[in-house]
Amino acid sequence: MIISVASGKGGTGKTTIAVNLALALAKDKEKNVKFLDCDVEEPNAHLFLKPVLDKFEKVEIPVPKIDEKKCTHCGKCAEVCVFNAIAVTRNKVLVFPGLCHGCGACTLFCPENAISEQGREIGILEEGKAESISFIHGYLNIGEPMAPPIIRKIKKKIKKDYSDNRDNNITNHHITLIDAPPGTSCPVIESIKDSDYTILVTEPTPFGLHDLILAVEVLQKLKIPHGVVLNKCDIGDHKVEEYCKENDIPLLLSIPLDREIAVAYSQGIPIVKINPSYEQKFIQLFQKIAQTI
Amino acid sequence: MKEIVIISGKGGTGKTVIAASIAALAKNKVMGDCDVDASNLYLLLHPEIKEKRDFYAGIIPSIDLEKCTNCGRCQEVCRFDAIKTIKGQTVIDFISCEGCGLCALVCPVEAIQMKENHCGEWYISETKYGPLVYARLGIAEENSGKLVTLVRQNAQKIAKKNNLELIIVDGPPGIGCPLIATLSGANLAVVVTEPTLSGIHDLERVVKVAQHFGVKTVVIINKFDINLENSAKIEEWCQKANVEMIGKIHFDNVITEALVKGLPVVEYSANTVAKEIKDIWQKLEDLIN
Numbered sequence: 001m002i003i004s005v006a007s008g009k010g011g012t013g014k015t016t017i018a019v020n021l022a023l024a025l026a027k028d029k030e031k032n033v034k035f036l037d038c039d040v041e042e043p044n045a046h047l048f049l050k051p052v053l054d055k056f057e058k059v060e061i062p063v064p065k066i067d068e069k070k071c072t073h074c075g076k077c078a079e080v081c082v083f084n085a086i087a088v089t090r091n092k093v094l095v096f097p098g099l100c101h102g103c104g105a106c107t108l109f110c111p112e113n114a115i116s117e118q119g120r121e122i123g124i125l126e127e128g129k130a131e132s133i134s135f136i137h138g139y140l141n142i143g144e145p146m147a148p149p150i151i152r153k154i155k156k157k158i159k160k161d162y163s164d165n166r167d168n169n170i171t172n173h174h175i176t177l178i179d180a181p182p183g184t185s186c187p188v189i190e191s192i193k194d195s196d197y198t199i200l201v202t203e204p205t206p207f208g209l210h211d212l213i214l215a216v217e218v219l220q221k222l223k224i225p226h227g228v229v230l231n232k233c234d235i236g237d238h239k240v241e242e243y244c245k246e247n248d249i250p251l252l253l254s255i256p257l258d259r260e261i262a263v264a265y266s267q268g269i270p271i272v273k274i275n276p277s278y279e280q281k282f283i284q285l286f287q288k289i290a291q292t293i
Numbered sequence: 294m295k296e297i298v299i300i301s302g303k304g305g306t307g308k309t310v311i312a313a314s315i316a317a318l319a320k321n322k323v324m325g326d327c328d329v330d331a332s333n334l335y336l337l338l339h340p341e342i343k344e345k346r347d348f349y350a351g352i353i354p355s356i357d358l359e360k361c362t363n364c365g366r367c368q369e370v371c372r373f374d375a376i377k378t379i380k381g382q383t384v385i386d387f388i389s390c391e392g393c394g395l396c397a398l399v400c401p402v403e404a405i406q407m408k409e410n411h412c413g414e415w416y417i418s419e420t421k422y423g424p425l426v427y428a429r430l431g432i433a434e435e436n437s438g439k440l441v442t443l444v445r446q447n448a449q450k451i452a453k454k455n456n457l458e459l460i461i462v463d464g465p466p467g468i469g470c471p472l473i474a475t476l477s478g479a480n481l482a483v484v485v486t487e488p489t490l491s492g493i494h495d496l497e498r499v500v501k502v503a504q505h506f507g508v509k510t511v512v513i514i515n516k517f518d519i520n521l522e523n524s525a526k527i528e529e530w531c532q533k534a535n536v537e538m539i540g541k542i543h544f545d546n547v548i549t550e551a552l553v554k555g556l557p558v559v560e561y562s563a564n565t566v567a568k569e570i571k572d573i574w575q576k577l578e579d580l581i582n
Contacts, residue, residue, distance in 0.1 A: 008331050010466040011305010015491065041467040042302050042498060044491040082352060082394050103372055103393030142498065143505045145438065145470035182304035182466050185330040185436035193388055205552050207309065211331045217432045222388060235549045259519075266489035266520035 002158070002176045003289060004192040004224075005199045008211030010182030012201045013231035013255075015039075016265060018179040019048045020272050021199075024282035025175055026133050032174045034158065035130070037137035038191035039181035040123060040150040047268045051135035053128035059138065059150045060119030061102040066093045070114035077106035077115060098145055123150045127157075147181070151190040172290050184214045189222070197289050198226040199252065204236035209243060216249065225292055229285070232257040250292070253285045294452050295581045296445075296460040298327070298479040300503070302495030304466035306485045307515040310548055311570060312463035313337035313557040316422040318574045322459035324420070325448035326427035327441045327475040329413070330434075334463045337557055340418030340425045348413040348428065350439045351392035354385050360404035367396035367405065388433060413440055417447060424451050438474030441465070445475070459581070468502045476503055481581060482510045483539075488523035496527065500536055511537045511580065513573060516544035539580075540573035542566055 005018040018035070026033045037045040046053075064077070064086065075088040085099035086106055097120050107115045123140045136157055138150040158176050180191040192198050200215050202208040212228065219226045228244050233254035244251045255261075255271075264274045272279045299308045299315075309326075312334055316324050326334040363383050368376040375389035376396060385396075397405040412435070415428035426448045428440050448460045464475040476482060482503045486496040496512070503510040512531050517524040524541065531538045543565055551561035559567045 009305065009333075010301075010331075011303065041469050041472075042491075042495040044303070044494060047490045047494060080394070080398060082392060101391050101393060103391065103395050104370065105393055105395045105398060108370065108395070109398065140469060142468070142501045143473075145473050147467075147469045183330045183436070184432065185430060185434060185471075187467075187469065189388055189433050205549060206336050206555065207333045207552065210333060210336060214331060214432065221433050235546060237553050262519055265491075266487075266523055268490040 001172060001174065001290070001293065002178065002195045003197050003199065004178035004180055004195040005201060006180040006188055006192050006215060007182055007201045008184055008215035009202060009207055012203050012208060013229070014182070014201050015044045015048070015179050016231070016271065017199060017201050017229055018177050019045055020270050020278065021282045021286060022049070022133055022177050023270055023272050024279045025286060026131065027279065030173060033132065034134040034176040035136070035179070036154055036158065036176060037179045038151045038154055038187070039179060040138040040140045040147050040154070041181060041187070043137045043139065045179050046135070046137055048270050049130035049133065049135060051128040051130035051133070053126045055127035057125040058121050059123045059125055059153050060121050061100070061149050062104070062117035063097045063100045063102065063120045064095055064106050064115045065118045066095065067114045067116070068093070070112045072112055074111060076109050076111060080105040080109045102149070122146065125150070125153055147187040148190045151187060155190070184218050188218070192224065193222055195224050196293050198224050199229055199289070200226055201229045201231055202240055203232050204230060204238065204240045208236070209239050212240060213243070216247070227252040227289065227292070230254045250288065252288050253281060294449065294458055294460065295480045296462065296478070297481045297483060297577060297581065298462040298464050298475050299483045299485060300464040300472060300475065300499055301466055301485045302468065302499030303486070303492050306487045306492060307542070308485050309333045309337070309463050310552065310558060311485055311513065311515070312461065314559040314570045315461055315574055315577070316420070317557040317559050318571060319459060319461060321457045322423055322461055323448045323452045323457055324423065324425040325444050325460060325462040326425070327444050327462050327471065328465040329428040329440045329444065329471065330430040330436050332427050332429060335418070335425065335427055337552070337555060338420040338422060338425055339555065340416070340420045340427070342416045342418045344417040346415050347411055348415055348440055348443065349409045350412050350437065351410045351435060352394055352407040353387060353390060353392055353410045354394070354396055355406045355408055356383060356385060357404045357406065358382070360402050362402055364401060366399050366401060370395050370399050392435070415440065415443055415447070417451070426451065436471050438470035441471050441474035468499055472499070472502065473506065476506050476508050479508050481577070482508045483577065484510060484512045485515050486512060486527060487516050488514060488520040488527060490523070493523060493527060493530070497530070500534060511539045513539060514541045517541040519544050539576045540569060542569045
């Protein structure tokens, strides 16, 4: 079973929920828990799960390399590049690697076979174990614009889980949790697509409601079943609860604002470690989701 | 004309709340909201939209089912797993499609057309605090930074036209394209952080990005009293990194109260937090002049 945790608004508690859910589930020896931190721009889950990382893999995307000896400066490569990553002058070809999406069009269409692709490093994948939890996260290199290629590489690591699910083998024993980045655009889509369920974490404020509505639209477009976790539920207003009721979106768990939790969070300590009664709440959260799927 | 961009690395540190208060305090400026896929600033500034424009970026493929022979050539070349065969028919997965157009180029029977992608809208508006340019990226669209750049360019146009000296931008979280598009060419980046391990981790990365692009950077520690030890760590780090820490704001429920009322904090209350934001604005004014 693949459960992603997303939000729309940043800072609502995605990592908190994902991490604590993982820890609560991992207590059950029968369960095999994987954790994917797909927020490759600003990964945080490792600060709480403290995995021992032992596998490191560079992430590269293919960018065109022009053999100026073969190049006739016909401009075909620039013509087929929709991302404006290639510019051709009378006697030179300029490649803008930051704009290149690695689609391969230029390489395929060069009439002189003057283009080859070479890997350009944009980040790194790190894998390891946090006690019994299998952990993967990635880092986008400073100054690099594109997160999705790294997220795609992380998701490839669980390709087998997807094919199991397609054979109707969705099981309660193998659980993959995906911590998504904030927002509603490409990095989030890449992280959550093909999930069996998405938990949307929000807060009871106008910003929380506004961005929750956007996130729900994304999940409807992706056709992923979803439910809401309301964090800091006792501040703000009731509009998120009303919205969930009116739209038949299950409110799976509500967590009050608790200074003790906030302080523990600031120190990198998960809720279930300072308040074990929360373990039961996260197990119940999982059971509600498992019943839905 | 000077441009101040408010960024964070980590989401939810308080960029928009602070941006809204600065909108209420600063004179002769244009506001821009560059968090285009989850735009919130307008919820506190209550704009009246003067102009709405459509945003087109990229192209999306469309298969002519009558011409398609399901030869699979498009599927062979697609690097993004965006072409699938469902019940014998070749189908585009628009969620995965990157809009490169290679499928249309290789199709032996020219069965694929590429069409312009309408992927959002942007708005020029007036608020009681001055002009605001903001945008809405379409659901599940690519956020390449183009829409962010459009927002900034139009904020700059309005500033020039009306002789306004300052542009203040509420930025997105993260360090990828939208953040880079927000930062490049700005005069000052204000990083809003929080005294948590996550906040510190993300602060270090986003400051590196700002420095990579040569933008002068300062830091605000929001909710600093949640963890005084971490707060002190941030101040220490800022000193080592040669980045000025220009203010600290208490954690206070008044921020949520103001938010629910739809008001910038400095208009809702005159308490400690409001005073701390006013002091920060004073420092920013001094810095850019």
